[in-house]
Amino acid sequence: MRLRNIPGAEEAILNSEYCIKNPEEQKGHWQDCFDKVQPLHIEIGMGKGRFIMDMAALHPDINYIGIERYSSVLLRALQKMELNPLPNIKFICMDAADIAEVFAKDEVDRIYLNFSDPWPKDRHAKRRLTSRQFFARYDQILKKDGHLEFKTDNQDLFTFSLEEVPEAGWKLDASTRDLHHDAVLNEGNVMTEYEEKFSFKGNPICKLIASR
Template sequence: MRLRNKSWAAPLIAAHPEYISVRPVGMTGRWQTKFDQARPLFLEVGSGKGKFITEMAQAHPDQNFIALEIQDVAIAYILRKQVELQLPNLQLVLGDGADLTDYFAPGEVAGVFLNFSDPWPKTRHEKRRLTYKHFLAQYQAIMAKDGVLQFKTDNQGLFEFSLVSMNNFGMQFDLVALDLHHDDRVVGNVETEYEHKFSAKGGRIYELVARF
């Protein structure tokens, strides 16, 4: 969902290059220099307003995190939180999830999070889904050999498509959860803004955790 323009967003982004990179083509292989120390690096593609990624950074100080968003207003909301929190293990990227191999070097990322991505329900738009084979190839290219892809959605159609797409790509599944919030195998789940509101109304959340 596209957010309404905010007059404060662009000036905030321009004022804080220490926390945010805009389409950072020159950063491949150098992301650890943006943090106070080198740690395993995890990427969320499509971070919304940032509840998930900021809470992950707080809960896992032994890991580094990057929030990637294509919407400048959305990334500005995350940046506003980061200016307040000043988490040493969180960086932001304003960029396109289709350009990951331009942003990251092979094997640079330890894991990728896909949370409630646009389902693009029409068949003619399936190539835009973030679990389409073209995107899976990009995640594989930037992830370490033992890296993990975590995918959450409330959309059954997208979940089924993603399960088939990942299976056809040769991925191995660590977890297939048909009702995440009532699955005893899941420990320490961190919710997104949307997930919290949707599940509070009784909605079902699906999750896949897979490896290349």
């Protein structure tokens, strides 16, 4: 990823009021980070933050946490927040594999996965954010009536994800391989940077919603 090594990114994150430095210390107490106690939605692999910031602006009655592994990518989101602060959003720089160490049982109401790394080699399948291994992690933090939403333009990854949902013991609530032409699932859709880029090129966008 070309933005990984921006000089000063890690220092900027440490000094930012919008980024939680020791997230494991907030486990079970995430609502303390916000002005109001509200449903908690998280995006894993948020990139530059367009989706989650747009969601936070549209839904002030929901608290959001954006998770990004790479500091130089997260820096872009922090820069946007400096220009347009939102009280109902915080960021974490961390590896998604540690998600259950940061959030407590039933602490999260909804999980968003948008245009995740496909990890195309078979031997890396367990690293995909829609693998059964990651669903097991989500199972530890998501409320019983919570949902997971996943979007991608990668058809192979989407097929894999559809197969993993039942294998993980979850239920597929809805799915489409052409989101922008699906009147039901596209209603209220908020696009990511990648979604806008890929759809402009003519790539159909896939989406699934899963629960337990």
